[in-house]
Amino acid sequence: MSEIRVRMAPSPSGFLHVGTARTTIYNWLFARHNRGKFVLRIEDTDTARSSREMIDAILDGIKWLGLDWDEGPYYQSERTKLYQDYARKLLETKKAYYCFCSPQELEDKRKQVVAAKGEWKYDRVCYNLSDREKEERIETSIPKAVRLFVPEGETIFSDIVYRELKKENKDLDDLVILRSDGTPTYNFACVVDDVEMRISHVIRGNDHIANTFKQVLIYKALGIIPPHFAHIPLILAKDKSKLSKRHGATSIGEFKEEGFLPEALANYITLLGWSPKEDREMLTIDQMIELFTLEEVNPANPVFDKEKLEWMNGEYIRSYNNEDLLDLIIPFLKKENLINDDIVNQRRGWLIGFVVLLKERCKTLKEFAEKGKYFFSFNYQYDPSAVKKLFNSPAAAKMLRTFWESLYPIDEFKKEKIEEFLRIQADKMQIKPSVLIHLVRLATTGVTGGPPLFDILESLDKEEVIKRIQKAEEFCRDNS
RNA sequence: GUCCCUAUCGUCUAGUCUGGCCUAGGACACCGCCCUUUCACGGCGGCGACACGAGUUCAAAUCUCGUUGGGGACGCCA
Numbered sequence: 001m002s003e004i005r006v007r008m009a010p011s012p013s014g015f016l017h018v019g020t021a022r023t024t025i026y027n028w029l030f031a032r033h034n035r036g037k038f039v040l041r042i043e044d045t046d047t048a049r050s051s052r053e054m055i056d057a058i059l060d061g062i063k064w065l066g067l068d069w070d071e072g073p074y075y076q077s078e079r080t081k082l083y084q085d086y087a088r089k090l091l092e093t094k095k096a097y098y099c100f101c102s103p104q105e106l107e108d109k110r111k112q113v114v115a116a117k118g119e120w121k122y123d124r125v126c127y128n129l130s131d132r133e134k135e136e137r138i139e140t141s142i143p144k145a146v147r148l149f150v151p152e153g154e155t156i157f158s159d160i161v162y163r164e165l166k167k168e169n170k171d172l173d174d175l176v177i178l179r180s181d182g183t184p185t186y187n188f189a190c191v192v193d194d195v196e197m198r199i200s201h202v203i204r205g206n207d208h209i210a211n212t213f214k215q216v217l218i219y220k221a222l223g224i225i226p227p228h229f230a231h232i233p234l235i236l237a238k239d240k241s242k243l244s245k246r247h248g249a250t251s252i253g254e255f256k257e258e259g260f261l262p263e264a265l266a267n268y269i270t271l272l273g274w275s276p277k278e279d280r281e282m283l284t285i286d287q288m289i290e291l292f293t294l295e296e297v298n299p300a301n302p303v304f305d306k307e308k309l310e311w312m313n314g315e316y317i318r319s320y321n322n323e324d325l326l327d328l329i330i331p332f333l334k335k336e337n338l339i340n341d342d343i344v345n346q347r348r349g350w351l352i353g354f355v356v357l358l359k360e361r362c363k364t365l366k367e368f369a370e371k372g373k374y375f376f377s378f379n380y381q382y383d384p385s386a387v388k389k390l391f392n393s394p395a396a397a398k399m400l401r402t403f404w405e406s407l408y409p410i411d412e413f414k415k416e417k418i419e420e421f422l423r424i425q426a427d428k429m430q431i432k433p434s435v436l437i438h439l440v441r442l443a444t445t446g447v448t449g450g451p452p453l454f455d456i457l458e459s460l461d462k463e464e465v466i467k468r469i470q471k472a473e474e475f476c477r478d479n480s
Numbered sequence: 481g482u483c484c485c486u487a488u489c490g491u492c493u494a495g496u497c498u499g500g501c502c503u504a505g506g507a508c509a510c511c512g513c514c515c516u517u518u519c520a521c522g523g524c525g526g527c528g529a530c531a532c533g534a535g536u537u538c539a540a541a542u543c544u545c546g547u548u549g550g551g552g553a554c555g556c557c558a
Contacts, residue, residue, distance in 0.1 A: 009558090010558090011558045013557085013558070044558095045557090045558080046557055046558065049557075049558085099556085101556095103556060107555095110555095117481075119481080119482060143556095146556095162484095162485070162486095165485085167483075167484070168483085171482075171483055171554090172483095172554095175555090175556095177556095178556085179556040181556080185555085185556065185557085185558090186555095187558095189558095190558090206485065206486095206552065207551090207552055208552095208558095209484060209485065209552075209553075210483080210552075210553040210554070213484090233485090233486085233551090234552070236550085238490095240550060240551075241550095241551090242552090268492090271493080271507095273492090274493095275492085277493095277494065277495095278506095279493090279494070279506040279507075281492090281506085281507060281508095298492095299485075299486065300487060300550090300551090301485090301550080301552090302491085302492065302493090303490095303491060304491095304492095305492065305508070305509085307491085307509060308491070308509080309508095310508090311507090311508055312508085314521095358520095359521095360519095360520055360522095361519065361521080362520090371519095419517095422517095432517090433517070434518085436517090437517040437518075438517070438518070441517080447518090447519085448518060449519030450518070450519055450520085451518095451519080451520085452517075452518085453517065454517090
């Protein structure tokens, strides 16, 4: 068997979308599984909609996911002459012909036909021109595009995911392969590049199935055996419509900002439409490479379920070692202005403690900054519904006062010691320890949930704890 | 409108190609219990699906046809 070569060919008219990301992963996994090559090609023939910024965003997204490429990126915009050579070949062999119709003319005709409830199809006026008429138009330099002549019959190809796909050629019309400005259209550039790059397997979204029939026709006209095709199902949003901006995060960059780990996202996305069987879900990249096959890709379109991605991300967070995890969290803490470089350099041990306390409670990296805000700042609000229940009486204020006063004598502010003192105070007040615990938790963190209280208090340290409880005592008094 | 694809719990899926092992398995979510100062994590349990209708067969989630639902494509965009 000849070398396995696949390619990903994003068009830089947007950021790296989850759908594109998954197609990239499938291509990459297939290449690695078969010890083949993965080529990156930027389809930027539409210069008006392409920008360097988008290209970089896409490249960064691919790298962030932990993927790489063996060749490229190639840029179609730099290969115009190549496409023209191929088009010339087709003109010479009469598999293609010049079309002098202006876009405006065609649009008018199309509108007319559609208005009369007819089926619009290019009417081949230019194909039917006499030789003299053709020469005349060429001489007067009327802009001319090149169209592929679609013969009668049917076009069939075998798809690795969808099995045999068939289409009557009469349902296709003579497609433009070279625009009047000399640039290639997508289908043509795609075929020429896949040929030139010796692509063995074309793996892309199933929204390209209709294009594939046209491309197969181009291969045939060129007298070249087409590559293998594998169309993969499209990712849908929760309401089963196409995944778009209004459904929340759809670009890889957004997931990064929300604190998702690349390996979690890659793992989850790979499982949309493919299963390793044996009820396995948590897969390392190496395991995915080993197990991935295109034949097992499910042909139906899956729905993107962010909740499951969050669960999976939590699994990855919990499996991380604390040191590495902290490094991943630091940017998020900085972004919220909770820490600065001094704290990172001088209090790393303390930060590790913070990570340990929150790691089982966060599904994303960003949540460390959200749920852990009170570790760094007194700038938090008391949860209103908790205030109603707990900070509602002079008695509560008194309990808080008794407790913070009792903290002064503790010289070693360690959790065991604090707990011991709290239990003694509760006993003296003739209340259950849990009552006091809840009060102190709300006072020192503003919320009712979170890591074990005594760990939090030790982490905050004595001065800070006393200050916070004093403030809560005041609040409590004003509130009752 | 025309053409193409698709259909197992709410969601991702195993099982479908090679009918019987399926009173349909797992995961997320949800609910309950246990652990526990709280929230989580973890453990245990529960809820929950073969879209519908014909046909083939001793036997159908699995094969065939139709219906319905969903998706996609119909550009001198990619």
